[in-house]
Amino acid sequence: MSKTPGRSPQRGAAPPRPRVTVLGAGSWGTTFAKVLADGGSDVTLWARRPELAKEIREAKRNSDYLPGVNLPLAVTATSDVAAALAGAQMVFVSIPSQSLRQNLVEIKSLIPDGVPVISLMKGVEKGTGLRMSEVLEQVLEIDRDRIAVASGPNLALEIAKEQPTAAVVSSTSIETAEAVAKVATNRYFRSFINTDVIGTEFGGVLKNLIAVAIGIVDGVGYGENTKASIITRGLVEMTDFAVAYGGHPETLAGLAGLGDLIATSGSSLSRNNTAGRLLGQGYSFADVVKSMQQTAEGLASVAPVLALARAKGVDMPICRQVSEVLAGTLDPKDIAPHLTTDDDSGPQGERTLDAKQDNGRGAFRRSLQRAFDQLRNRGRSS
Ligand SMILES: NC(=O)C1=CN([C@@H]2O[C@H](COP(=O)(O)OP(=O)(O)OC[C@H]3O[C@@H](n4cnc5c(N)ncnc54)[C@H](O)[C@@H]3O)[C@@H](O)[C@H]2O)C=CC1
Ligand SMILES: O=C(CO)COP(=O)(O)O
Known part of the structure; x- marks a missing residue:
């Protein structure tokens, strides 16, 4: 909604928009960025390839992964991971499971202190057999209660076209699950919560x-x-x-x-x-x-x-x-x-x-x- 110039803020004005980051601009990371933006957040997507970041930032499109889908204005993108993470209030991760550990090692020091980190991934790590939330906990060395996972019947392209669906956000901390579910909910995407991460x-x-x-x-x-x-x-x-x-x-x-x-x-x-x-x-x-x-x-x-x-x-x-x-x-x-x-x-x-x-x-x-x-x-x- 645009502001009317010259008017003082009204009572009941909208709360500030959360600033969240999504790591991984493939089909799910980009779709989830749209879900979050349509739920009221300002979203920065990190894309590995500068040309993809540019397309998302300037054309509001990710034509390789989501052809024909227009992204909200509240989604921007960068290939600079430090810039993507600066000031993030929540960090969502959506890269292929087998490359998670390597990426986390590189960005560990860039994740802002105390913010929730959420896995959107659906794999286990070869060699260790660890779930993605376990890799997050192990490599980032953060409290388990700061970690959440989101999962459900979530085919990216259907959601990018705003077809209604639901997911569950899970964390060992019910407060974390609630906080994440709140930002990951909009008129076509509903997040339920539980504490059964496994x-x-x-x-x-x-x-x-x-x-x-x-x-x-x-x-x-x-x-x-x-x-x-x-x-x-x-x-x-x-x-x-x-x-x-x-x-x-x-x-x-x-x-x-x-x-x-x-x-x-x-x-x-x-x-x-x-x-x-x-x-x-x-x-x-x-x-x-x-x-x-x-x-x-x-x-x-x-x-x-x-x-x-x-x-x-x-x-x-x-x-x-x-x-x-x-x-x-x-x-x-x-x-x-x-x-x-x-x-x-x-x-x-x-x-x-x-x-x-x-x-x-x-x-x-x-x-x-x-x-x-x-x-x-x-x-x-x-
Ligand atoms: N696409 C979907 O409908 C859904 C996917 N997921 C999960 O989300 C995760 C990501 O999947 P998608 O976005 O669909 O995959 P994708 O193949 O569409 O995109 C993967 C993204 O990761 C990047 N990438 C590839 N190798 C990388 C590396 N070594 N380091 C950093 N980035 C790398 C690619 O450039 C691409 O941007 C997977 O675990 C998948 O199971 C979960 C729910 C729905
Ligand atoms: O997890 C998904 C739907 O919920 C996406 O499934 P695929 O990774 O097989 O496309």
């Missing part, structure tokens, strides 16, 4: 692997029954895995789990789904990687996820088959018969939660724990 983050990582599996099925030419079976059993794998690492099963039934699984598995906009489809059509992993213009996190996450699963004794037959297709040791058209198990021990019960770990009582106990954590966190701010 479940929220793993939901985003694991749905990518299932989306690759669905893409493979699409590429082979199988139909809806196969896809529904993989989505349903895939959600069980995702939940078993996340719970084994301390996540809450309810989170996996929410936006960051089932919600994102549905969006990513069903959309040709998904890069993971696209990569899977090419594999299903018979292209090699190397060819697929060469042809991808954007980041398909699932391809890099599959090995660390399977290593983490082995460490906790979690069986992930669908993810395992994805890795075999990537390695060229499984014919894509053989993915379906192995949906639940690859042994010959006879029919299995259809288990939709990990009975070994849950036994019906675990979920209840965890929701009590969560309510307690939230009360305790609220208590801290009062």
Whole structure:
């Protein structure tokens, strides 16, 4: 809204606009910058390439990643990371997971003291198996309560076109989650909150692997029954895995789990789904990687996820088959018969939660724990 010259400030004048920074001007970083600007913030995007920063700054466009989308005036961009971070009240990070650590090492000293740092990424680090919030905590050496993650059914191009959707912002500190959700909300994007960082983050990582599996099925030419079976059993794998690492099963039934699984598995906009489809059509992993213009996190996450699963004794037959297709040791058209198990021990019960770990009582106990954590966190701010 423009100010009327000469008038004194009126009572009830709008509060000052938060000044936030987004690191990474790919499809998600740029879209999230728009979400934040449309929610009332002044946003600076950091782009690696000066010519992209110039296009965003001057033409309010990012034609490589978001063709046809006009960015709000409140979004600007620079390729100078120090300038991008100066004065930021919140820092959102949206670069490919495997390059996060290197980037953080370079910018660690530039992040303003005490501000929240939010991961928008959906991958785990190869070699360490760390979630992105863990890499942030480890490299930046900041309090975990300053870190948040945002995840949900969030295909960038749909959101850039202002099609309504929702996400969940998660932090071990409910105050941080609330503060971030407040700026990451506008008329077409609604952020919910929770304190289950593990479940929220793993939901985003694991749905990518299932989306690759669905893409493979699409590429082979199988139909809806196969896809529904993989989505349903895939959600069980995702939940078993996340719970084994301390996540809450309810989170996996929410936006960051089932919600994102549905969006990513069903959309040709998904890069993971696209990569899977090419594999299903018979292209090699190397060819697929060469042809991808954007980041398909699932391809890099599959090995660390399977290593983490082995460490906790979690069986992930669908993810395992994805890795075999990537390695060229499984014919894509053989993915379906192995949906639940690859042994010959006879029919299995259809288990939709990990009975070994849950036994019906675990979920209840965890929701009590969560309510307690939230009360305790609220208590801290009062
Ligand atoms: N695109 C989407 O719909 C969504 C993506 N995400 C997540 O956001 C993260 C970023 O993905 P996108 O923006 O979609 O990827 P993208 O491929 O569209 O863009 C990646 C950006 O990172 C930059 N980049 C590449 N290598 C880099 C490096 N070594 N150092 C610094 N910057 C580098 C690229 O220049 C580009 O600007 C991923 O973890 C993805 O899973 C999450 C939700 C939605
Ligand atoms: O995370 C996403 C949607 O929520 C984007 O999925 P892709 O990375 O597969 O495009």
